[in-house]
Amino acid sequence: MVVKKRQYYGFNGFHMPPVPRAPRSARGRGLNKMKVEDSQICAFELLASLAGKLLQESESSASSNASEANDQPIIGGGVKFEQDDDRPLKAECLDHGSCGESALFTRFSSPNSDQKCLLNEFPHAESNLFLERSSMITNSNSSKNGGADLKSVICKSKSACENIPGKVEGSSDSRVSCDGYVDNGLSRQKRCDGLDTRGLIVDPCSSNDPMEMCMKFPALINSVNNVELPSCRDPVPSASIPRHRNGTKLGIRDDDENFTRCNKPLTKSKAFRPPQRIGDRRIRKLLTSKYWKVAPKLKDCEFSKPAFLEGGAKSHYLKRKLCYSRERYQLNTFYKRRKFTDHSVVVTSDGGFSSESVCNSPDKNMTGDKNGASIMFHDAANGVSSSVIGHQASFHSKDSQVKFSIKSFRVPELLIEVPETATVGSLKRTVVEAVSAILGGGLRVGVLLHGKKVRDDNRTLLQTGITSNENLDTLGFSLEPTPVQVSPPLCTEDPAALLPCDTSQLILRSPTTPIVDSGVSDALPDPPPLTNLDTNIESNRESVSSHADIVTDNTLPDSRALVAVPPVNAEELAMVPLNQKSKRSELVQRRTRRPFSVSEVEALVHAVEELGTGRWRDVKLCSFEDADHRTYVDLKDKWKTLVHTAQIAPQQRRGEPVPQELLDRVLAAHAYWSQHQAKQHSKNQTAILKITDAHAVRNGVQDIQSI
DNA sequence: CTTAGGG
DNA sequence: CCCTAAG
Structure with missing residues (x-):
């Protein structure tokens, strides 16, 4: 299977015909991860x-x-x-x-x-x-x-x-x-x-x-x-x-x-x-x-x-x-x-x-x-000649040979x-x-x-530190x-x-x-x-x-x-x-980075709890209407990172720390919506309840107010 | 334009 | 954040 990646990075190899992506639903991370080694x-x-x-x-x-x-x-x-x-x-x-x-x-x-x-x-x-x-x-x-x-x-x-x-x-x-x-x-x-x-x-x-x-x-x-x-x-x-x-x-x-x-x-x-x-x-x-x-x-x-x-x-x-x-x-x-x-x-x-x-x-x-x-x-410049051998070639030095690839x-x-x-x-x-x-x-x-x-240029490879043993x-x-x-x-x-x-x-x-x-x-x-x-x-x-x-x-x-x-x-x-x-x-301008503040995270979490993870546009409209700099894609991405953040050890987290409480809610919502494939609207309420419930259970905290 | 995912 | 493929 050819990975899409090849198209991005694959300058070295042949291009294989693009393989159509699997339906989104089926697309999972790592699905198409095989890479073709063409570097040679x-x-x-x-x-x-x-x-x-x-x-x-x-x-x-x-x-x-x-x-x-x-x-x-x-x-x-x-x-x-x-x-x-x-x-x-x-x-x-x-x-x-x-x-x-x-x-x-x-x-x-x-x-x-x-x-x-x-x-x-x-x-x-x-x-x-x-x-x-x-x-x-x-x-x-x-x-x-x-x-x-x-x-x-x-x-x-x-x-x-x-x-x-x-x-x-x-x-x-x-x-x-x-x-x-x-x-x-x-x-x-x-x-x-x-x-x-x-x-x-x-x-x-x-x-x-x-x-x-x-x-x-x-x-x-x-x-x-x-x-x-x-x-x-x-x-x-x-x-x-x-x-x-x-x-x-x-x-x-x-x-x-x-x-x-x-x-x-x-x-x-x-x-x-x-x-x-x-x-x-x-x-x-x-x-x-x-x-x-x-x-x-x-x-x-x-x-x-x-x-x-x-x-x-x-x-x-x-x-x-x-x-x-x-x-x-x-x-x-x-x-x-x-x-x-x-x-x-x-x-x-x-x-x-x-x-x-x-x-x-x-x-x-x-x-x-x-x-x-x-x-x-x-x-x-120096008039020094050297022989390089590609791939399988090696330096013809008297002693040991160094292989370069x-x-x-x-x-x-x-x-x-x-x-x-x-x-x-x-x-x-x-x-x-x-x-x-x-x-x-x-x-x-x-x-x-x-x-x-x-x-x-006059130094030998050995002297220079380029030896077969070197990395x-x-x-x-x-x-x-x-x-x-x-x-x-x-x-x-x-x-x-x-x-x-x-x-x-x-x-x-x-x-x-x-x-x-x-x-x-x-x-x-x-x-x-x-x-x-x-x-x-x-x-x-x-x-x-x-x-x-x-x-x-x-x-x-x-x-x-x-x-x-x-x-x-x-x-x-x-x-x-x-x-x-x-x-x-x-370059096309890359937007300046704007880390989400805790309050924004809060708003996001809340919105997702209600709307689920498949309606970023709604999330945006709902909670970030005024935040022009936050696109729904941004929100989606943020959620993605939040989920990730919530799943890793606190020590590995970086940036402005997000309250554990929020992270827990993230996990709960994530779990919930993952299962309920975002059954849209309708039962937001129930969803929320469930989520919060889960959350409460998880933390033994009373979060119900958040509903 | 939105979503979903990978980068 | 970006970029894209799919819808």
Whole structure:
């Protein structure tokens, strides 16, 4: 049984179709408590990302900077730009690789099938991504159609992946669909001219230090994809590369990001991609967050049109969901495929970056080992490299090995300002970009031990206290934006966008809404100081969900224009989080806490004694008519807590003590109404009598007056 | 909008 | 308190 919880917290796993709740009457606490353990998937993902990073670095340092540039496109990771919001059914999987593949596949197999949409859309999506990034670097000639030189780059790593040429496949409509995007990219470029990097893009010239350069790039994402996804999965699909018309070489990652279309996809051929990328999560979260109340409630694969999707815009969430449902079926397939190949094809722009694509994990680890790719990466700052092994991987230290299992990364808060005039599509793009910026802005990994950052990279794990004996729960990894990096504006005309935005925090801010404060810091129980993205080993995934999300007023329809507000950098954020006010303000305001006074409790108890526990509205009307701040829900909640309070030991109670007498009445009333399933009205009187009786009996007190 | 429950 | 699913 799938628990609803999964929907709240389940960023790590697959989404199972929601299970309808049992009738309320039948719903009892704990009924659906089983949880699906999917955290492992995350670990996997993380590993993958790390591995990718390592590879990338090691390779890139040797190769030209171009390689980095090339990778950029990939950075998008699970993020996909949706340019065409008008498109009715755009498949939106965050996973490009898969999508691309799928698209291709479709093309080959059944152009006319319903999967057609994929064809048209996906390739573009992918293209768009590239464009977005590439455009910054090279002037892509959007006008050039065609055949641009798409070169498929093959992984450098000498592994099985070697020499898997990608075929360039042009799609006739690519142009159309891409245009919007291209334009976008160009215009942005203009704006960004002069900027070294645009977060997503790496500027080879900006840094002299190879290492640093590497770091700037979102190796993570790329890596993730690479690692996770097998590159050449199918002879057919993987071999071909969607073509881009801008002279840019496109790289197709083979990640297996799950791509599933909303319409009946060909699941079978699709690769399965377990974990979601951080970006995805974030986005998903955004979409799912309360702020987006408008979001449709999708049931499985249905494509219902949510209010805010009316325009044709679709939420990633939605798609994601869809994807997931299918993905599950493909697990087996996925793994099988993985064995095949593990390289990625990268297209690079001719702009002068020659690329070496990154190929991670050649198969050594691949075979039979889903999780165990070991990756090495350098710490840009120190040039120290370390190898991290995910899940089943372990540190290869001479002596004992420490096993790390990183289950999830925490996603930083996003702060985004959206003008009301912005379109939903732009909002989406903004979010995507924001996420991409975070992911692609350059990340460094920090190590936290007992909540403190371990800065000395030269110390051994042993010296640092990270040993196999240690409780690794106290160990955490953090993803920090590279300080130096300045990311370009996230699509915006807003000057603010020009601020350096490394990424870390984007907050959706709705200008009109008052600011509330409950930001991440509040929300997180123990936010490790400096991290935007942090991961806790073996940590509960709930931490992720606990993050406050982006808030927006709610209705998308009036969506505000999107403007990503570039945050500073992780460390700064950590120390000087966006001012709490703003944080709060962005969030939907959380009402201030107003503890019930004894008198209120008394009134409540009395009302419940008379009305029972199923008529909160009446209770409200009856006893709290004037208390505007007490909603019937509040009363109901209070009653709930009262019952609980009454049942626990006095020592465990907190807050203003409630007279035992009242608590007793609470228990009595609770017991009574529990049995009499609130036989409404009528016998209130009797009920009361009974209750009081019970009470009296219980306490040997004379309470009858209370009647 | 109300309820009932879980978070 | 919040958020949601169900009515």
